[in-house]
Amino acid sequence: MKLLLTSAGIKNPSIANALVEMLGKPIAEASALVIPTAAYPAGGPAAAWxxxxxxxxxxxxxxxxxxxxxxxxxxxxxxxxxQWMPVVRETDALLVGGGDPLYLAHWLQRSGLADVLPSLRETVWVAVSAGSLVAGPHLGQDLSDWQSPTGSVEALRLVDFGIFPHLDNPNMPEFGLADAERWAAALDVPGYAIDDQTAITVIDGEVAVVSEGNWKLFD
Structure with a gap:
């Protein structure tokens, strides 16, 4: 699986160009499935809509x-x-919306989709915020207000680094650089703090940063 891990979606031409390169064709020729599940505990039905x-x-x-x-x-x-597995296998991209990372990870596992992801070699995981967080080795449970009814929830571990999104977003004061530094200090893996104009691409294990904004690697 190829991963395009963003803080706030396809926000600029650089991220859009990276997506096209990963798809191997124009967006207008590609199919996608959108996963809005993470939005429900974070913003309700209106956020998912x-x-x-x-x-x-x-x-x-x-x-x-x-x-x-x-x-x-x-x-x-x-x-x-x-009813859904063949469509998932045939689609070019999975669009994973933001919201609550713990809730998203729970339903990725309970739905069975998490078990399918490693076999989707050419599919692009296009993720926003929580959708990017769940790809790492840790969920960052302090970013979630939802409590799992089944106990602990594991991240997908599709990549071996953490992501701190929305860096220095003026509407999200809890995502400042000082907050990112505290987050990184608790990690046992490298971590990327990225703003809303930045994305991380992962293709065949090779990691690259695409940005028209600011980001920082804590290694």
């Missing part, structure tokens, strides 16, 4: 996909995998 309808502050769905479907993780355990 904004992601799906392309009205969120983190561009994902509105960038001109050839086709777009909705993959709601909370529904998957109650339906036959044959």
């Amino acid at each position: 904004r992601i799906v309808s392309g009205r969120a502050m983190s561009p994902l769905c509105e960038i001109g996909w050839k086709s777009l479907g909705l993959l709601e993780l909370t529904a998957l355990p109650s339906i036959d995998a044959a």
Whole structure:
């Protein structure tokens, strides 16, 4: 799986160009499934609707996909995998919206999608905030207000570094540089603090930063 880990979506031409390169074709020729699940505990149904309808502050769905479907993780355990698994395997990109990382990780695992991800060699995981956090080795539970009914929840461990999103966003004072430094001090792996104009790409294990803003690597 290829990963495009962002703080706030496809915010600038550099990130958009990186996405096209990872897809191997124009966005207008690519299919995508959007996963808004993380939004529910963080902003409710309205937040999920904004992601799906392309009205969120983190561009994902509105960038001109050839086709777009909705993959709601909370529904998957109650339906036959044959109804959704083939579509997941055929799609070019999974668009993972922001919200609560713990809730998202819980439903990725309970839905069975987490088990499928390692086999999706050419699919691009296009993630915003919480969708980027769950790809790492740690979830950062201090960023979640949701409590799992089943106990501990594991991150996906698709990458071996952590992400601190929304660096120095004036509307999110809890994501300042001093906060990032405290976060990094508690890590046992490298960590990237990225602002909303920055993304991290991971292709065949090779990590690169794409940015028109500010970021910092804590190694």
